Amino acid sequence: MTEEEKKRSETRARILKALAHPTRIFIVEKLNEKSYCVCELTALIGADTSTVSKHLSVLKNAGLVIDEKKGTAVYYSLACNCVLDFIGCVETVIRKNIERDIRFLKT
Amino acid sequence: MTEEEKKRSETRARILKALAHPTRIFIVEKLNEKSYCVCELTALIGADTSTVSKHLSVLKNAGLVIDEKKGTAVYYSLACNCVLDFIGCVETVIRKNIERDIRFLKT
DNA sequence: TGGTTATTTGGTAAAATAGCCAACAATAAA
DNA sequence: TTTATTGTTGGCTATTTTACCAAATAACCA
Numbered sequence: 001m002t003e004e005e006k007k008r009s010e011t012r013a014r015i016l017k018a019l020a021h022p023t024r025i026f027i028v029e030k031l032n033e034k035s036y037c038v039c040e041l042t043a044l045i046g047a048d049t050s051t052v053s054k055h056l057s058v059l060k061n062a063g064l065v066i067d068e069k070k071g072t073a074v075y076y077s078l079a080c081n082c083v084l085d086f087i088g089c090v091e092t093v094i095r096k097n098i099e100r101d102i103r104f105l106k107t
Numbered sequence: 108m109t110e111e112e113k114k115r116s117e118t119r120a121r122i123l124k125a126l127a128h129p130t131r132i133f134i135v136e137k138l139n140e141k142s143y144c145v146c147e148l149t150a151l152i153g154a155d156t157s158t159v160s161k162h163l164s165v166l167k168n169a170g171l172v173i174d175e176k177k178g179t180a181v182y183y184s185l186a187c188n189c190v191l192d193f194i195g196c197v198e199t200v201i202r203k204n205i206e207r208d209i210r211f212l213k214t
Numbered sequence: 215t216g217g218t219t220a221t222t223t224g225g226t227a228a229a230a231t232a233g234c235c236a237a238c239a240a241t242a243a244a
Numbered sequence: 245t246t247t248a249t250t251g252t253t254g255g256c257t258a259t260t261t262t263a264c265c266a267a268a269t270a271a272c273c274a
Contacts, residue, residue, distance in 0.1 A: 063204035097170035
């Protein structure tokens with residue numbers, strides 16, 4: 001790997017890693033509907049507030065979500081609709097995997 | 108999270124996690140050109156053979172690549188062109204992040 | 215057969231992640 | 245001002261991930 005290839009791969013991996021957690025991919029799915037504040041997401045997820053807050057900061061640092069303060073609440077939303085495309089990609093892969101498995105079983 | 112939402116998020120995260128490593132995203136990028144055997148990839152990456160082999164098995168277990176034995180060599184290729192779409196998504200996010208940063212600096 | 219090359223697997227130590235609790239900060243309400 | 249409510253941060257432990265080495269496996273060749 002050249003130095004440039006290495007840097008590019010690290011940048012890409014950093015973004016993918018931010019998304020690669022069940023709770024965080026769930027958050028992204030939810031934020032596609034509308035903005036949610038931390039306490040609402042905490043209720044939906046069923047984990048400690050601090051845990052959810054940390055997941056949100058991981059997403060924010062990767063530039064996947066943005067936050068906006070309203071009173072004491074902090075509302076999060078997708079930084080770009082394109083973030084949702086990852087879920088589309090994942091679902092395609094899952095579907096293709098199933099198709100491949102079926103084809104294999106038929107042999 | 109309902110039990111179903113949890114399971115779906117875990118499935119999705121498992122696939123994203125398989126991709127979320129600099130070396131593995133680099134491998135996917137390379138495999139888009141053509142099939143490569145482990146020793147070729149090892150030379151390109153510059154890590155231990157066993158390390159590269161393990162990265163490949165992570166990708167394979169996620170259904171992102173397939174392998175084919177030819178003599179003593181094992182050739183890997185993308186399981187589906189759709190795997191490359193992840194890189195497209197990541198690049199879009201990176202581009203949008205830069206645009207956002209520029210817009211912010213202008214204020 | 216014996217040796218060589220290619221790959222995978224097991225072991226291990228170091229580093230990164232994740233989750234909870236407690237403490238702190240900020241804003242709103244009484 | 246005191247009291248709640250909402251979020252973030254630091255500290256700690258447990259788990260997972262990663263990389264290398266060494267050993268085992270597989271297929272080819274002399």
